[in-house]
Amino acid sequence: MLDRIFGTRRTRQFQRILRNGKVTLLCLVLTIVVLRGNLGAGKFGTPEQDFKEIRETFYQYRGKRAEPRRVLEELQTTTEQTASSTSNNYAEFDINKLFVDEEEDVKKNPNEPYSLGPKISDWDEQRGEWLKQNPNFPNFLNANKPRVLLVTGSSPKPCENPVGDHYLLKSIKNKIDYCRVHGIEVFYNMALLDAEMAGFWAKLPLIRKLLLSHPEVEFLWWMDSDAMFTDMAFEVPWERYKDKNLVLHGWNEMVYDQKNWIGLNTGSFLLRNCQWSLDLLDAWAPMGPKGKIRDEAGKILTRELKDRPVFEADDQSAMVWLLVSQKDKWASKVYLENHYYLHGYWGILVDRYEEMIASYHPGLGDHRWPLVTHFVGCKPCGKFGDYPVERCLKQMDRAFNFGDNQILQMYGFTHKSLASRRVKRTRNDSSNPLEVKDELGLLHPAYKVTKVSSSS
Amino acid sequence: MLDRIFGTRRTRQFQRILRNGKVTLLCLVLTIVVLRGNLGAGKFGTPEQDFKEIRETFYQYRGKRAEPRRVLEELQTTTEQTASSTSNNYAEFDINKLFVDEEEDVKKNPNEPYSLGPKISDWDEQRGEWLKQNPNFPNFLNANKPRVLLVTGSSPKPCENPVGDHYLLKSIKNKIDYCRVHGIEVFYNMALLDAEMAGFWAKLPLIRKLLLSHPEVEFLWWMDSDAMFTDMAFEVPWERYKDKNLVLHGWNEMVYDQKNWIGLNTGSFLLRNCQWSLDLLDAWAPMGPKGKIRDEAGKILTRELKDRPVFEADDQSAMVWLLVSQKDKWASKVYLENHYYLHGYWGILVDRYEEMIASYHPGLGDHRWPLVTHFVGCKPCGKFGDYPVERCLKQMDRAFNFGDNQILQMYGFTHKSLASRRVKRTRNDSSNPLEVKDELGLLHPAYKVTKVSSSS
Numbered sequence: 001m002l003d004r005i006f007g008t009r010r011t012r013q014f015q016r017i018l019r020n021g022k023v024t025l026l027c028l029v030l031t032i033v034v035l036r037g038n039l040g041a042g043k044f045g046t047p048e049q050d051f052k053e054i055r056e057t058f059y060q061y062r063g064k065r066a067e068p069r070r071v072l073e074e075l076q077t078t079t080e081q082t083a084s085s086t087s088n089n090y091a092e093f094d095i096n097k098l099f100v101d102e103e104e105d106v107k108k109n110p111n112e113p114y115s116l117g118p119k120i121s122d123w124d125e126q127r128g129e130w131l132k133q134n135p136n137f138p139n140f141l142n143a144n145k146p147r148v149l150l151v152t153g154s155s156p157k158p159c160e161n162p163v164g165d166h167y168l169l170k171s172i173k174n175k176i177d178y179c180r181v182h183g184i185e186v187f188y189n190m191a192l193l194d195a196e197m198a199g200f201w202a203k204l205p206l207i208r209k210l211l212l213s214h215p216e217v218e219f220l221w222w223m224d225s226d227a228m229f230t231d232m233a234f235e236v237p238w239e240r241y242k243d244k245n246l247v248l249h250g251w252n253e254m255v256y257d258q259k260n261w262i263g264l265n266t267g268s269f270l271l272r273n274c275q276w277s278l279d280l281l282d283a284w285a286p287m288g289p290k291g292k293i294r295d296e297a298g299k300i301l302t303r304e305l306k307d308r309p310v311f312e313a314d315d316q317s318a319m320v321w322l323l324v325s326q327k328d329k330w331a332s333k334v335y336l337e338n339h340y341y342l343h344g345y346w347g348i349l350v351d352r353y354e355e356m357i358a359s360y361h362p363g364l365g366d367h368r369w370p371l372v373t374h375f376v377g378c379k380p381c382g383k384f385g386d387y388p389v390e391r392c393l394k395q396m397d398r399a400f401n402f403g404d405n406q407i408l409q410m411y412g413f414t415h416k417s418l419a420s421r422r423v424k425r426t427r428n429d430s431s432n433p434l435e436v437k438d439e440l441g442l443l444h445p446a447y448k449v450t451k452v453s454s455s456s
Numbered sequence: 457m458l459d460r461i462f463g464t465r466r467t468r469q470f471q472r473i474l475r476n477g478k479v480t481l482l483c484l485v486l487t488i489v490v491l492r493g494n495l496g497a498g499k500f501g502t503p504e505q506d507f508k509e510i511r512e513t514f515y516q517y518r519g520k521r522a523e524p525r526r527v528l529e530e531l532q533t534t535t536e537q538t539a540s541s542t543s544n545n546y547a548e549f550d551i552n553k554l555f556v557d558e559e560e561d562v563k564k565n566p567n568e569p570y571s572l573g574p575k576i577s578d579w580d581e582q583r584g585e586w587l588k589q590n591p592n593f594p595n596f597l598n599a600n601k602p603r604v605l606l607v608t609g610s611s612p613k614p615c616e617n618p619v620g621d622h623y624l625l626k627s628i629k630n631k632i633d634y635c636r637v638h639g640i641e642v643f644y645n646m647a648l649l650d651a652e653m654a655g656f657w658a659k660l661p662l663i664r665k666l667l668l669s670h671p672e673v674e675f676l677w678w679m680d681s682d683a684m685f686t687d688m689a690f691e692v693p694w695e696r697y698k699d700k701n702l703v704l705h706g707w708n709e710m711v712y713d714q715k716n717w718i719g720l721n722t723g724s725f726l727l728r729n730c731q732w733s734l735d736l737l738d739a740w741a742p743m744g745p746k747g748k749i750r751d752e753a754g755k756i757l758t759r760e761l762k763d764r765p766v767f768e769a770d771d772q773s774a775m776v777w778l779l780v781s782q783k784d785k786w787a788s789k790v791y792l793e794n795h796y797y798l799h800g801y802w803g804i805l806v807d808r809y810e811e812m813i814a815s816y817h818p819g820l821g822d823h824r825w826p827l828v829t830h831f832v833g834c835k836p837c838g839k840f841g842d843y844p845v846e847r848c849l850k851q852m853d854r855a856f857n858f859g860d861n862q863i864l865q866m867y868g869f870t871h872k873s874l875a876s877r878r879v880k881r882t883r884n885d886s887s888n889p890l891e892v893k894d895e896l897g898l899l900h901p902a903y904k905v906t907k908v909s910s911s912s
Contacts, residue, residue, distance in 0.1 A: 085844060085846045085847075086844045086846075087844060087845055087846075088840055088841050088842065088843060088844055088845060089839065089840055089845065090616070090617035090619070090620070090836065090838065090839055090840065090841065090845050091617055091839055092845075093617075093619075093845040093846065093849070095618065095619050095849075097846060098846075098849055098850060098853065117885040118885055118886065118887040119887065120887045120889075126888065126889075126890055127890075130890050134900065136900075136905040136907070137900050137905070154625070156877035156878075157877060158618070158619055158622040159622070160546070161546035161547055161549075162551065162614070162618040163546070163549075163551050163614055163621075164546070165619075165621035165622040165624075165625050166614040166615070166621040168621075168625050169610070169621050169624050169625050169628065170646070172625065172628060172629070172632075172644075173628075173644040173646060176628075176632070176642055176643075176644050177644075180641050180642065180643070185636050186632055186636065187632075187636070188628075188629040188632050188633075190626070190629060190860075190877075191860075191864060191869060191879045192878065192879065193867075193869065193879065209867050209868075210867075212889040212890075213866060213867055213889065213899060214899070215890060216900070380546065382546065383545065383546055383547055384544055384545055384546065385544050385546065386544065387544060388541060388542045388543060388544055389543055389544060389545065389546050389548075389549040390541045390542075390543075390549065390553060390554075391541075393549070393551075393554055394554060397554065404646075404647075408647060410669060411649075411665050411666075411669055412665075413647060413649065421612035421613060421646075422612075422648065423647045423648065423649065429573040429574055430574065431574040431575065431576045432582065433576075433582075433668040433669065434582055434583075434586050434668075434671060443669060443670070444590065444592075444593050444672070449592040449593070450906050451592070
């Protein structure tokens with residue numbers, strides 16, 4: 001009909017204008033929709049106002065890709081190339097975009113001797129006074145149980161390889177589980193407190209800071225991120241160490257006689273909160289500052305210790321050296337423990353898990369059922385480890401599951417196999433769950449009980 | 457000279473044999489070295505024997521790539537292609553090799569109605585009796601403070617994208633910090649207890665299992681892995697909920713009047729350990745079983761609730777529907793809290809952090825300083841989120857640092873900026889650390905004190 005009024009050519013022009021107009025209108029609407037979504041909610045003073053904004057931005061995007069957005073995505077891919085900053089696809093995202101350009105720290109004066117902090121000589125007195133003033137924060141939770149803080153951590157940067165962070169995550173879950181069962185608090189560090197003491201030395205400033213900030217803590221338990229608990233039932237024999245200030249896994253002969261650099265392991269150790277420990281940290285630290293000091297110290301350690309390869313000074317070798325060279329000063333308060341695996345080298349443990357399950361039970365803590373399986377050398381957060389990757393990761397999964405089974409059994413589950421992420425029931429649920437026997441006694445263990453004197 | 461004795465051709469043959477022989481010998485030696493390293497330690501009975509094996513395997517590989525191994529690596533790259541299972545390079549490793557082929561679960565009878573477990577009708581009595589028998593595991597830590605278990609978790613598989621696990625790690629560190637300060641225990645779940653209730657529904661079987669296994673727990677606090685604490689000083693007002701059994705962030709009008717699917721949020725909520733809660737879980741669960749039930753239930757929810765997009769039934773929509781359709785049964789014990797951000801939608805919070813720092817202080821918990829910033833829709837563990845990746849990750853870093861600063865300030869540090877992983881000092885160390893003012897009172901807060909009656 002329009003043809004007759006306006007003529008065919010004009011009608012077609014008109015129809016084309018109409019069509020284009022519809023497309024233009026659609027684009028306009030969608031642009032507004034996108035802008036509203038991406039601008040966020042702006043500033044609002046009341047929850048009601050907040051909510052309006054929530055509603056507007058939220059239900060356009062939440063859930064399974066509501067219609068307007070799907071159309072928009074298609075538009076985006078078919079029109080000009082979108083800036084990658086608007087991409088919702090994690091696979092396309094370059095993580096390096098998140099790294100803020102940060103200046104190097106100002107170099108310290110190399111002639112100034114390194115110090116962990118101002119010298120403190122009366123910490124036992126300061127701490128004792130504080131404990132007296134603060135009976136609500138006792139350093140012993142019951143007669144046999146000191147207050148313990150387990151300290152671990154990792155870099156604030158994503159791991160250099162994709163699976164590294166996944167294993168760090170499993171490792172901290174593992175520690176959370178053990179510590180919850182045993183009434184131990186956890187501190188996960190991701191801050192480099194002192195740039196000079198980067199890498200394995202970073203634990204020293206951190207430990208000192210935590211001891212001084214938490215006088216209620218009796219023992220600080222340092223544990224590497226590549227160490228996992230594999231005996232959830234083993235309680236550390238605290239009474240054994242009542243006259244000791246430092247407990248590490250190791251052998252007296254290997255340290256004091258052989259001066260072997262792996263005569264002890266600093267990947268899992270207990271340090272009492274006292275003046276002696278502050279002094280030890282001060283004596284331990286000097287080989288740590290990175291650069292010339294650490295490099296030169298490394299050469300000394302390689303020369304002085306048995307079988308040590310050539311590399312910069314590490315905290316473990318330095319501890320061996322410290323104990324050997326200043327034995328009279330430190331040894332009487334150091335316990336080198338080898339009757340259970342406060343640290344257990346993974347290489348000799350992981351292939352025996354099935355054997356352990358067949359022959360033994362949790363609670364032994366030693367070679368029969370190791371307290372800790374420590375994946376030294378695997379370095380899953382880096383690019384390159386000291387062992388084949390497949391072996392490391394498979395064994396870390398097995399160790400994790402071996403420990404996790406002891407947690408799951410409290411709830412009537414277990415992993416389908418030591419290699420499997422999946423779980424299966426070990427018993428049916430009951431309508432009287434509190435009558436079900438707690439086989440390992442981990443649900444409500446005696447050592448978790450806090451008995452402090454009541455106050456009003 | 458050999459020429460003259462044996463002739464040129466034979467001499468050359470002989471020389472060639474010698475050369476090949478040397479190479480053969482070298483290969484043989486190196487093969488033995490590698491085999492010894494890779495076979496591990498085998499079985500040993502005593503720590504001394506363990507140690508010998510440690511020494512042999514250990515110092516060949518630990519440290520900065522000792523010589524024999526470097527030669528071996530070069531040989532490996534230049535000779536035939538090595539099996540990737542021996543590679544020490546994480547970048548070359550295909551994570552899928554670790555996935556055990558696992559069969560699908562046997563499908564349940566679709567006609568059999570879903571059940572979270574055997575019906576329990578006397579849980580208050582069972583639990584009350586248990587608490588009486590176990591005074592060492594009280595459900596209140598002091599007059600105002602119930603025993604709380606914070607429950608969170610993630611998939612046992614690595615995230616589909618490289619950075620996902622790193623953000624899960626930061627998120628759990630964040631939760632560990634808040635909970636340590638507030639005397640709350642943490643349970644990190646990585647087990648799928650019921651394959652029918654996968655995805656967002658997995659929390660239901662888990663919550664039920666934990667309530668029934670831990671009668672000492674008064675409140676279970678579920679928190680999504682994409683939610684972070686941003687007010688480390690805010691203590692939940694437990695007395696406000698003394699007559700309530702379920703506390704969620706939300707608005708009464710939006711739920712009961714509008715039936716809006718985002719009228720409440722199930723990403724962070726409190727559930728009391730009692731019969732009412734078991735009944736609620738039973739009433740909540742039926743829309744969850746994956747497949748036909750969940751899909752059909754999704755359609756019902758989209759139809760019945762305001763503004764809900766089309767997708768399978770989710771636990772949050774189902775909760776709205778449950779409260780609306782059975783209001784008389786549940787509402788009197790449900791508290792929809794909006795005076796602080798028990799859940800805080802990230803979109804309206806993250807751009808205001810600097811403003812908050814300038815104008816307010818921790819401890820408020822609300823829009824001025826939100827208790828929780830919840831990154832709904834970001835899905836950093838998946839391939840594709842509902843928002844641009846860069847915005848999500850940058851803001852998650854900022855939220856993490858915003859919360860982390862409140863932890864670090866206890867120790868005299870802070871992040872260099874909300875975007876920076878690095879930290880700087882806010883004060884010099886002191887030789888009298890216990891006299892330093894604890895600005896936010898987080899080091900030894902009153903609400904963390906456990907006051908239980910003493911026993912012998």
